[in-house]
Amino acid sequence: MEKMEHIIPEEQVGERIDKVLSALNEEWSRTQVQQWIKDENVLVNGQKIKTNYKCSINDQIVINIPEPEELDVVPEEMNLEIYYEDHDVLVVNKPKGMVVHPAPGHLTGTLVNGLMAHCKDLSGINGVMRPGIVHRIDKDTSGLLMVAKNDLAHESLVNQLVEKSVTRKYKAIVHGVIPHDYGTIDAPIARDQKDRQSMAVSDNGKKAVTHFQVLERFNDFTYIECQLETGRTHQIRVHMKYIGYPLVGDPKYGPRKTLELGGQALHAGVLGFIHPRSGDYLEFEAPLPAYFEQLLEQLKINH
Secondary structure: OEEEEEEOOHHHOOOEHHHHHHHHOOOOOHHHHHHHHHOOOEEEOOEEOOOOOEOOOOOEEEEEEOOOOOOOOOOOOOOOEEEEEOOOEEEEEEOOOOOOOOEOOEOOOOHHHHHHHHOOOOOOOOOOOOOOEOOOOOOOOEEEEEEEOOHHHHHHHHHHHHOOOOEEEEEEEEEOOOOOOEEEEEOOEEEOOOEOOOEEEOOOOEOOEEEEEEEEEEOOEEEEEEEEOOOOOOHHHHHHHHOOOOEOOOOOOOOOOOOOOOOOOEEEEEEEEEOOOOOOEEEEEOOOOHHHHHHHHHHHHHO
16 A cells, blocks of 8 residues: 655645645545545544545645555547557547546546547556556646557557657747757656655656757747656656746646646647557657647737
């Protein structure tokens, strides 16, 4: 059983415990958190509490996360945007707001549910909850994902990620005007010691490298392209915050006053990899989603 801890900051004082905890991790539903509280898997200052408990400053919350049950994932018919597919791999353009794979308490509406309705053959290396999934993008990040349809493809794609030979380019809009045209952020990332549901730059972290290029500057904002050399959780979001240019709309790493976009302005636009069977290099590009285009137009008008 995994254990996580969270200390209540000033801005969460007075909020219900189930609301606070479900906001810590996009894969935790409020219903699931309420069940953990009822099962006494959540303690506040060492005491069991009810689901309507209101948080106080510096409350020490300990969450004992139960082992995920091996549950059947239900195929769901979805209008998936498939960019490429053969017997080994599939490339899909994930919309903003969609979770990649199910988790206990959040079993439907994910990309995996849609993939299972679309094709019956997905690799089994990551178990029943994450069939075919070799890498993820955050719920509110849109863009391209490669999916393995068998174990041979899965191992090949994972090895390419480890070897840093996969091309992954993201478009983003950040707060502030970046003065230089190019940059590389080489700063290790680990779990944030103050907030276990967030990541942070840390001397004890894993190596993380992001290259960026400025595409356009506006009043108080910059439109950039980032290329990942490594693929740490929330890497671009953490790195851009670290250098003082956090992503627009980011509820976790952005400033308190940001644009309301329902999540960060981040799009995984380019994905390239070597085909596991043929050895050919394949590269795909997905256009910016409508909300992103509209935001750019608005920034140009204001500029």
